[in-house]
Amino acid sequence: MAHEGKKSVAIVGAGLAGTSAALGFTDAGHDVTLYSDRDRESLRDKVPPTGVGVLFGKPREWDAEIIDDLYEVGNTTGISVRLHSGSGDDRADVLEFNPDYGYVAQAVDLRLRADDRLERFLDRGGRFEVASVDVDRLDEIAGAHDLTLVATGKGGLSALFPVNESRSHYREPQRKLLQVTLTGLDHGPGSFAYRSSAGGDHSLFNLDSENGEVFVGPFLHKDAGATWSFIVFAKPEGAWAPKVDEVTDASSARQAIVDIFTEYFPADASVIEQLRIIESDPVSWLKGAVTPTVRHAVATTRGGHPVAAIGDTAIAVDPVAGQGAANTLIQVAELVKAAKEHDGAFTEDWLEAEFEKHWERRGRAAVEVTRLYLGDPDYATHLELSFPAAAVDTNIAAALFGLLSDPNPLLTLETRDDVLAFITAVAGEPADDVLGRFEPAGRFASATEPAAVS
Ligand SMILES: Cc1cc2nc3c(=O)[nH]c(=O)nc-3n(C[C@H](O)[C@H](O)[C@H](O)COP(=O)(O)OP(=O)(O)OC[C@H]3O[C@@H](n4cnc5c(N)ncnc54)[C@H](O)[C@@H]3O)c2cc1C
Structure with missing residues (x-):
């Protein structure tokens, strides 16, 4: 439990989520132990990066x-x-x-990002234990710490957290x-x-x-x-x-x-x-392959201790819109700040309320912009209008990719009229005029020339 007034934090899994949380909670003054099924060299050099992780x-x-x-x-x-x-x-x-x-x-490279975090965590006195954590060990860990976070990625201990069917659009x-x-x-x-x-x-x-x-x-x-x-x-x-x-x-x-x-x-x-x-x-x-999945991000161990999922364990998206690592970092950074401001115990209710804030802040929009880029039928109108408009007006193209940086504006575009109004606002002229100027390329300019070689 807490030492010298500090709160004790356990984090299981040392990918981007786990190492970010370990460093963040250490810097916020907590007493942190990071559990990993791989040692530092193995994490950096023996496994592929989990993804490209473009931020x-x-x-x-x-x-x-x-x-x-x-x-x-x-x-x-x-x-x-x-x-x-x-x-x-x-x-x-x-x-x-x-x-x-x-x-x-x-x-x-996510292995470099994680290793740089791990290095700083260790330099600042963080404890790193190499152990594959199963549900029994997780129960012990959660019983011995004020806060326990599970960051074991899409597999690992994720099955402890039931799928949230209403937030998961694909099977x-x-x-x-x-x-x-x-x-x-x-x-x-x-x-x-x-x-x-x-x-x-x-x-x-x-x-x-x-x-x-x-x-x-x-x-x-x-x-x-x-x-x-x-x-x-x-x-x-x-x-x-x-x-x-x-x-x-x-x-x-x-x-x-x-x-x-x-x-x-x-x-x-x-x-x-x-x-x-x-x-x-x-x-x-x-x-x-990723089955896009949103889980109930708070679970209780056999001994009745609450544990919270972060990173891909909580929300796993297809990478087509580059939202997974982004989601992870936002969730971790906000959780560190919230924990710092929180006086009492890290109860199940507190953890759930924090996850709901994350869902509203970023999670839901990240899921939706991923569906847009996957070409989900729910977004057929958005794509039918915005792609030709983007080809006519580069500001609309920039706005389309602005949704990767902040996907929340997409949540306001529910109807065809919403999308047309969005195009009009970004283009500074009626959407119908923009779309009226669209002509299929036929053949891309450079396709007629041999590709320039650098
Ligand atoms: C092809 C691809 C491209 C991507 N591109 C992007 C992108 O451009 N932008 C973006 O934002 N996101 C992208 N992502 C998503 C991003 O890579 C992930 O969201 C992010 O890396 C998840 O990190 P994590 O720490 O949650 O999980 P992981 O990286 O999976 O880490 C989990 C760690 O837990 C360990 N572990 C597992 N089980 C246990 C256990 N029982 N005990 C102890 N340790 C355990 C594992 O060994 C691993 O080290 C991409 C994903 C893919 C697949």
Whole structure:
């Protein structure tokens, strides 16, 4: 329990959520023990990062409450988007836009982010115990601490927290995911310059209506430094899904990416082919799928002690809108502040009230913006209007990607008229005029030229 008036905090799991909470609660004056099923070296060097973890804009403000910004590489200012539709002879280039976000997005290896947090936590006297925690051990831990947080990711101890059916919209994954980091191309202005004048300051997002999406972005790898991170979001019934299934290592992950670009995005293929795997990091790749799930984030152990879920254990979203790490950091930073201001015990009611605040502050909007980017039928009207409008007016494109930084405005756009009013307000002219000027691309400008190679 508490020592010298401090409150004791136990955190289980040392990913982004656990290490952020460990550092945050230590700096807030608490007595913290972090339990991890892997030692520090293993966390940093023996497992893939859980995701790419791009922090789009505003979540970085919450991150700055936990740790200084240590990273100069992997910062981007916008995105180059291309949408293709149809298949076979009917496949067409539909639209493109290249907005500056109006904020900075930061893509840093989550293993590096977690290790930097862990290092500071240890330097400041935090206790780190290497142990796989099961439900019996969790009961003991929760009985011995004032506050116990479970940060074991999507698996681990998450089953302790029942699924909140009314907040979980899907029962199965919406995409098969393939993530890999590749090297061999710098982040300079020449990289992907044929896509936009921003070159390596912008990420790429290629959408294919039949098969899924591919995100390509400048990335800070923990050892290799300036690299490029790829995520393939393959629709389960599309042609990319079997390619993802067949991946078994970094080389086959790279090959799957090269194959997808060669067949579906040939304008980019000659650049993608230059990229190589990171030989020193055989676990620089990951495949899998996320069933988007919101859980009841407070549970009680067998001995009657309340425990609270943070990070992916509480809310797991498909990564297509880059909300998971963001959600995690906001939840942790706000919980640290709330705990500091709280005088009494960390009861079940208090923990539940704090999670509800998180849900209203960010969680719900993060879930909804993910549904928007997944192309959920509930958002068909939003997409049908906003994508063509974004192709006509770059301010609308920026507003669309502004929702990754702060997704809450999406909650106010319920009807077709709401979306039209939003377009009108952002464009400064009637939405119908904007949409009236939209013409399908037919063929993207650079697709007629050989791709420039940096
Ligand atoms: C392909 C992909 C791309 C992504 N891209 C983005 C993005 O661009 N932006 C964004 O915001 N989010 C993104 N995400 C989401 C983001 O990566 C996650 O939300 C975040 O990393 C979750 O961190 P976590 O600490 O909750 O979980 P984890 O990283 O899973 O950490 C859990 C830890 O707990 C440990 N553990 C498990 N069980 C036990 C146990 N019983 N005892 C002790 N320890 C245990 C595990 O070993 C692990 O170290 C992406 C996710 C994926 C899959």
